Amino acid sequence: MKTDLLIIGAGPFGLALAAQAQHEQIEHLIVGKPMQFWRANMPKGMFLRSACDWHLDPQNVHTIEAYLQTRNKTPADVEPLSLDFYLSYAEWFQQQKHIQTLPLYVQRLDHDSHFVATTFEGEIIEAQRVVLAPGFRHFAHIPENLKMKLPAGRYQHTAEFVDFSEARDKRYLIIGGRQSAFEWAALLLEAGAAMVHLSHRHASPAFAVADWSWVNPMVDNMVDDPNWFRSLSQTEKDDVNHRLWAEGRLKIEPWLEARLNDERVKLWPHTELESCDENLKVTLTNGATFNVDQIVLATGYKVNIACLPYLAAGNLLAQLETRNGFPVLDDHFETSVPGLFITSMPAAQDFGPFFGFTISVRTSARLICDRLVG
Numbered sequence: 001m002k003t004d005l006l007i008i009g010a011g012p013f014g015l016a017l018a019a020q021a022q023h024e025q026i027e028h029l030i031v032g033k034p035m036q037f038w039r040a041n042m043p044k045g046m047f048l049r050s051a052c053d054w055h056l057d058p059q060n061v062h063t064i065e066a067y068l069q070t071r072n073k074t075p076a077d078v079e080p081l082s083l084d085f086y087l088s089y090a091e092w093f094q095q096q097k098h099i100q101t102l103p104l105y106v107q108r109l110d111h112d113s114h115f116v117a118t119t120f121e122g123e124i125i126e127a128q129r130v131v132l133a134p135g136f137r138h139f140a141h142i143p144e145n146l147k148m149k150l151p152a153g154r155y156q157h158t159a160e161f162v163d164f165s166e167a168r169d170k171r172y173l174i175i176g177g178r179q180s181a182f183e184w185a186a187l188l189l190e191a192g193a194a195m196v197h198l199s200h201r202h203a204s205p206a207f208a209v210a211d212w213s214w215v216n217p218m219v220d221n222m223v224d225d226p227n228w229f230r231s232l233s234q235t236e237k238d239d240v241n242h243r244l245w246a247e248g249r250l251k252i253e254p255w256l257e258a259r260l261n262d263e264r265v266k267l268w269p270h271t272e273l274e275s276c277d278e279n280l281k282v283t284l285t286n287g288a289t290f291n292v293d294q295i296v297l298a299t300g301y302k303v304n305i306a307c308l309p310y311l312a313a314g315n316l317l318a319q320l321e322t323r324n325g326f327p328v329l330d331d332h333f334e335t336s337v338p339g340l341f342i343t344s345m346p347a348a349q350d351f352g353p354f355f356g357f358t359i360s361v362r363t364s365a366r367l368i369c370d371r372l373v374g
Contacts, residue, residue, distance in 0.1 A: 011037055020366060024372070058365045111315065134346065164191035177200025
């Protein structure tokens, strides 16, 4: 197969880009199963922290509110947004935009005079330009000093531990103290867990409504001023990062509070794992000891672009300029390899922390397509 533009990844960033490419009449192919990371690596019963204004359409036509109108509902009827609802919206969006994805997975990506993607299914796709829109799974972060204390095979990151069907009567330790840690705890309780311990180095976050209202105009304005974030001083970048961090990390959505008001939950703030033996007898740094049946790591995500398997397998990594594990991007997400663009979380270093969130998919799509048509 040959195409002008190949989009690798069919999550929110990939779907928004495909919609904009179609609007701009850019010949393209998009590979991947739609929203696969969301379907396979997020648990049933999960809720999103975003509201209805974080939709997928760069043209602001097929929004979540437009989808609600087809169902005779209002945002108040569906917020907080459930994972199931968001997946149904993404499917409707794909139908409205007539986005046809190829259910293929790229095994390796090479570049010489053009790009060549080889899929696990044995297909070869040649493209003049490529956009990588990866999900977060390959960036799951497990700190090395923590890994050294844990018996092999006895722990899972939240990106992998999403099936709670065998949780009944089991005891869990969740290491982490942000939204995902507390939501996984609530879901485990509802699945019948006997005990859930949460250990985190910091104070426990507050149950409070996060204020994202300031993020929307900031991200939307980047379409006209894509250099905005990178032109800030380091102090100003730190301020933006901290403000988003404070909303997303120092607060837990209040709809979780009642679900966690249970004697089977034990919080261990200001602690870390001291040791853990083969029988999962846990000792914390405050001296507390207890036994569990499984350990869950809610330790977040950290970008290292070399962790994308199809890049590691091909010849592009040697050509790709990186900094701190992130690709170095220009104002339109183009890398040091001409014609190769990267968006989603790997864009956060150059475009700001918002690119770990779906609020950024529309801005990303418009800026990339501006360069493609230009």
